[in-house]
Amino acid sequence: MQLPDLDTLEAAAQVVYQSMQGSPQLQWPLLAEACGCKLWVKHENHNPTGAFKVRGGLLYLHNLAAREPAVTGLVSATRGNHGQSLAYAARRYGVHPVIVVPEGNSADKNRAMVALGAELVVHGADFDEAVPHARALAEARGLHAIPSFHPDLVTGVGTYGLELLRAQPQLDRVYVPVGLGSGICGVASARSALGLDTEIVGVVTTAADAYARSFAAGEVVATDTADTFADGMAVRLPNAEALAIMREHVSRFVCVSDAEIAAAVLLYYRATHNVAEGAG
Numbered sequence: 001m002q003l004p005d006l007d008t009l010e011a012a013a014q015v016v017y018q019s020m021q022g023s024p025q026l027q028w029p030l031l032a033e034a035c036g037c038k039l040w041v042k043h044e045n046h047n048p049t050g051a052f053k054v055r056g057g058l059l060y061l062h063n064l065a066a067r068e069p070a071v072t073g074l075v076s077a078t079r080g081n082h083g084q085s086l087a088y089a090a091r092r093y094g095v096h097p098v099i100v101v102p103e104g105n106s107a108d109k110n111r112a113m114v115a116l117g118a119e120l121v122v123h124g125a126d127f128d129e130a131v132p133h134a135r136a137l138a139e140a141r142g143l144h145a146i147p148s149f150h151p152d153l154v155t156g157v158g159t160y161g162l163e164l165l166r167a168q169p170q171l172d173r174v175y176v177p178v179g180l181g182s183g184i185c186g187v188a189s190a191r192s193a194l195g196l197d198t199e200i201v202g203v204v205t206t207a208a209d210a211y212a213r214s215f216a217a218g219e220v221v222a223t224d225t226a227d228t229f230a231d232g233m234a235v236r237l238p239n240a241e242a243l244a245i246m247r248e249h250v251s252r253f254v255c256v257s258d259a260e261i262a263a264a265v266l267l268y269y270r271a272t273h274n275v276a277e278g279a280g
Contacts (some may be wrong), residue, residue, distance in 0.1 A: 009158050025167050
């Protein structure tokens with residue numbers, strides 16, 4: 001996949017902004033104090049579905065409507081954020097979304113997808129088992145199959161990287177959590193388009209570290225499990241195309257435990273709500 005250039009990212013942003021506003025990047029003094037550095041948080045949780053994925057869904061459906069206007073139904077597998085993005089965008093473009101989730105998926109995310117109009121199908125022990133079932137449903141029901149990694153998705157979510165790096169071009173380093181890879185590839189697209197030298201670091205959990213292993217090995221390395229509460233990163237089988245982009249544009253990976261993620265979430269909450277440790 002060739003990374004989108006600046007004109008392509010700007011055109012994508014105009015599509016995205018028809019449905020939502022750009023998200024803020026904010027400094028939190030207590031968070032900076034705790035981390036011992038100057039830092040910014042890109043608040044994609046302020047988006048309509050609470051995650052950056054909605055940007056990719058909006059661009060994909062926009063382009064799909066132009067390429068294949070006869071499409072009336074779509075199907076895709078997800079742990080939640082990708083599915084919400086497609087359901088949100090599908091409603092705007094009058095397409096019926098069928099979303100496949102694994103057993104034991106987040107009940108809150110499932111409810112959110114249904115509330116956005118998705119037909120929810122539960123299949124498989126994890127995301128990587130839900131994916132082939134989505135493909136089977138596409139063939140059986142004549143639905144348009146949407147993968148979790150695609151150039152339109154990367155370009156769409158790349159608009160958050162464009163916002164961040166235009167607002168703060170002096171950043172030394174950006175840490176990006178990695179699921180299947182559209183988010184970090186989107187940031188790489190924005191950095192490349194803007195001609196910056198900001199370091200990009202991927203973050204995975206030790207319970208789902210397939211991308212870190214693959215990055216180190218230089219080839220796709222699958223894991224047997226991806227048992228983590230950080231469900232957006234729960235991927236066992238990396239995407240080869242995404243990995244190739246990371247190998248070229250990402251400097252390194254950091255692996256953190258689920259316990260460290262939980263501690264970071266608590267730290268973030270306290271720092272952004274002025275809650276002292278031990279209070280409440």
